[in-house]
Every structure is written in structure tokens, then in C-alpha cells.
Amino acid sequence: SAVISQKPSRDICQRGTSLTIQCQVDSQVTMMFWYRQQPGQSLTLIATANQGSEATYESGFVIDKFPISRPNLTFSTLTVSNMSPEDSSIYLCSVWGQGKAKNIQYFGAGTRLSVL
Amino acid sequence: SQQGEEDPQALSIQEGENATMNCSYKTSINNLQWYRQNSGRGLVHLILIRSNEREKHSGRLRVTLDTSKKSSSLLITASRAADTASYFCATDAKGTYKYIFGTGTRLKVLA
Numbered sequence: 149s150a151v152i153s154q155k156p157s158r159d160i161c162q163r164g165t166s167l168t169i170q171c172q173v174d175s176q177v178t179m180m181f182w183y184r185q186q187p188g189q190s191l192t193l194i195a196t197a198n199q200g201s202e203a204t205y206e207s208g209f210v211i212d213k214f215p216i217s218r219p220n221l222t223f224s225t226l227t228v229s230n231m232s233p234e235d236s237s238i239y240l241c242s243v244w245g246q247g248k249a250k251n252i253q254y255f256g257a258g259t260r261l262s263v264l
Numbered sequence: 265s266q267q268g269e270e271d272p273q274a275l276s277i278q279e280g281e282n283a284t285m286n287c288s289y290k291t292s293i294n295n296l297q298w299y300r301q302n303s304g305r306g307l308v309h310l311i312l313i314r315s316n317e318r319e320k321h322s323g324r325l326r327v328t329l330d331t332s333k334k335s336s337s338l339l340i341t342a343s344r345a346a347d348t349a350s351y352f353c354a355t356d357a358k359g360t361y362k363y364i365f366g367t368g369t370r371l372k373v374l375a
Contacts, residue, residue, distance in 0.1 A: 191365040257306035
């Protein structure tokens, strides 16, 4: 399995500000995934981050709003920019397992964001 | 748009009873996974079933997959209060590398 650490675990932010969420994995991985989970909803994929290239965004998500960095094979950040109350969600980082677990997707504990 | 839909949306049962949740998806898949989420926290992986498999077991969990109907079910036997959580299915469509999640089932097990 993969051990994924996310920081911060939660934050309360003012509208118009930005928050950067960090994701650290205990092993080198090719792809890292960022998901959003709005209150009471399921998970929606925001983007896929590969090291050394620009992230690939899903429909409805844009780089200006959710810039992503992937400086190396164990770390990624997601920034939620110019926040509004609608951005209040849990943001989760995820990676594929390796070896026998290569088809399993593992998740961090998530970052619970509240925007006032 | 989401790949899968689950039903029921919510399920309330007594401790000791069995709980069955269903997941339907739209396109051909490589794998289907079931996850549990407690109170909006991180997701815990339960079972992965491959498209060429029909049934898998893990402890009190039983997962079936019917690719002809594009559906899967998760059965939790002899439920416990600690099983209270939201359960999600996730599928990776053939030709893609990403998992898309279903709508989820909120299970409440009453002691």
C-alpha cells in the first residue's frame, strides 16, 4: 500500500484568498490524482499530475483556479485560488499502489476546507 | 460526469443484519473498487474486482460483478455498528488510467 500525507488537514479561509494543499507519498509514483468532495457528495476528479509535465484537468476544472505543482515523484501541491464559499469541500490526494497493489488507488486523509 | 450510480442512496439496518449496496456504471471497465468513508474522512479501500472476475470475498464482505449488466454489488454480512459509513464504488474505464466514483450509499447500522 501507499502512505499519503496531506497538509493541512483542515482550514478555514476568507473568500478571495488562496490555499495550497500539500501531498507527500512514501514512495515514488508516476501519477498523482486530486479529487474534490463537496458536502454530502461523492468524489470528483479534478486533475492528474505527472512529474515534469503540466497537469491534466477534467472537464469543469481549470488551471487558473486549481494550479497544481509536481516537482518530484513523491510530492504534489494543489492550490485553490480566489476562493468562494462554493469551494468549501474536502480535497483528497490519491495515488496508485505498486506491485501487487498496482490497480488499487490509495487516498490521503483529505483536507477539509471551509470558505467564509 | 460520474461513471457510477449507487443504490440505495441511504440504508438503515439493525446490527447483525446483512447490508447490500449496488453500483451501476456506464462503460466497459478494467477494474471496480469499493471504498468506505467514515464521517467525511479519507477513503479506505475494501475490495478490488477485475473485469474478468465475478465474485470476491474478504472477511464479511462479498463483492459481485456482472459486466453484461454493468453492475456490481457489495454485501456486508452480520453488520456491526462500526460498519456505519458511506460506501463508494469506483471504476476505471477501459483505455483510461483514472477512477471515477459512484454516488455512494450511506449505511447506518443501529445497535
